[in-house]
Amino acid sequence: QVQLQESGPGLVKPSQTLSLTCTVSGGSISSGSYYWSWIRQPAGKGLEWIGRIYTSGSTNYNTSLKSRVTVSVDTSKNLFSLKLSSVTAADTAVYYCARESPRYFYDSSEPGYFDSWGQGTLVTVSS
């Protein structure tokens, strides 16, 4: 049973860069054909997808955040990371990492569902 665990600073100053890491245990991040995503949730609000990465390094981002977001992977350490630059109070949220299982066809694939989630970590943007 794969487990995901977010880590990183809980407090970030405005205009600085938010950096989080998601450590994957119970299996290799490179095994299977999964994508690895970041999702956030402001207090009392819904879920917002931020971006995802495949172990090849291929990424997709939420267009509204794309200019500020970088998702990377370190297969040797079995983890993936999120960097969000120029943060404001609007970026205050619980940040989740999650594993996505795509649907594969004989010659293509399409995005799927999130079958494993980290417990989430609260990041507050404040001076």
Place this chain on the structure above:
Amino acid sequence: SYVLTQPPSVSVAPGKTASITCGGNNIGTKSVHWYQQKPGQAPVMVIYYDTDRPSGIPERFSGSNSGNTATLTISRVEAGDEADYYCQVWDSSSDLLFVFGAGTKVTVL
């Protein structure tokens, strides 16, 4: 971008059936996934690909999807089913690859 519409809240008595809708333009042509989120916890998938249940999810949870509405049905509701429920699809034309509904709070009376 693609929009998913959920009712903010649904109330149901124990032992009864709760139906949570997720509306979207021709959502019946998309695959819909459902998540349950209890306070202070991460979401847990309860239905994937419209109707499939992950192992460990009770048979009381079922899903359907047709036309402009997908529905999550919880039969014989228990107190432990009280939670927020989110629907999710992917949309290639959207600004964000994955779209979530705003969530429905299920209250067990």
